Amino acid sequence: MPSPQFTMLPITQKPRPKRRRLLIALIIGGVFVTSFPFLVVGGLLAKTRWEEWQQCRGYTQFNFTQWNDLTLSASPTYARLCMADDLVAKYILLGRPQAGVVDLLGTPEPENSFSDYDMVYVLGPERRFISIDYEWLVIKFDAAGHVNEAKILTD
Numbered sequence: 001m002p003s004p005q006f007t008m009l010p011i012t013q014k015p016r017p018k019r020r021r022l023l024i025a026l027i028i029g030g031v032f033v034t035s036f037p038f039l040v041v042g043g044l045l046a047k048t049r050w051e052e053w054q055q056c057r058g059y060t061q062f063n064f065t066q067w068n069d070l071t072l073s074a075s076p077t078y079a080r081l082c083m084a085d086d087l088v089a090k091y092i093l094l095g096r097p098q099a100g101v102v103d104l105l106g107t108p109e110p111e112n113s114f115s116d117y118d119m120v121y122v123l124g125p126e127r128r129f130i131s132i133d134y135e136w137l138v139i140k141f142d143a144a145g146h147v148n149e150a151k152i153l154t155d
Contacts, residue, residue, distance in 0.1 A: 056082035068106050078124030084137050093150040114138050126154045
């Protein structure tokens with residue numbers, strides 16, 4: 001029986017220290033260049049959310065007095081915008097008659113640009129990175145005159 005032949009593979013040389021440093025620098029530089037735009041956009045989004053949080057501090061739960069205070073509903077506080085999420089999430093309006101909604105929220109906007117809804121309330125500029133529209137609380141009544149839908153829309 002013939003004996004198996006073993007061949008020796010050439011030993012590869014280790015990279016030189018200068019090449020290793022260059023390779024590491026290229027990798028780190030590539031990661032930085034690739035991630036830089038994401039860091040910038042993330043920072044801008046975080047700043048926007050921080051400003052929104054600062055603006056809404058103290059106005060996140062629905063409060064009848066603050067909702068109807070015209071100075072808080074206008075720029076730059078927009079208390080209604082901050083409280084509207086709580087108002088809709090807790091279903092405070094559902095089942096109320098139209099007169100009860102007016103007693104709670106005040107007189108709705110005279111011009112209704114949302115034809116599918118019966119009442120609208122302006123809340124403030126939309127809470128987006130680039131705010132070009134307004135947010136509105138829209139309310140729809142059933143045949144008996146009670147609220148069956150309330151939600152926040154943008155125009």
